Amino acid sequence: MRxxxxxxxLLSAALVGALFWMTLHQDSAARVRVFQDGKLLGEYDLGVPRRIEAHGPLGVTLVEIEGGRVRIARDPSPRQYCVKAGWLDAAGQVAICLPNRTSIELVSREKRPYDSIAY
Structure with a gap:
């Protein structure tokens, strides 16, 4: 090798290390945005426990906020991918229920964290 x-x-290893560090040090989320059919249904504080019902074409999707984190607790979609995503707590994380056209996105109080969507 020359x-x-x-x-x-060396430069490639430094770049991989910097990207790894940025991924591990994302801000914790402060709020969750709930979207129904591409429109903002509401933005909610993660510090206040609550349940939100989003009515879609297949039925009701239940979004649950508790202990500074959020999840889609129930959805009428056949494969349940958004329910299987489990609890989300870091800014930039999303869960999408495509058949019922419902999604949640976590946001922080600070700037938007680096992720593949923001890039």
């Missing part, structure tokens, strides 16, 4: 090869390898 000197240029080592330089490229």
């Amino acid at each position: 000197a240029g090869d080592w330089l490229v390898l």
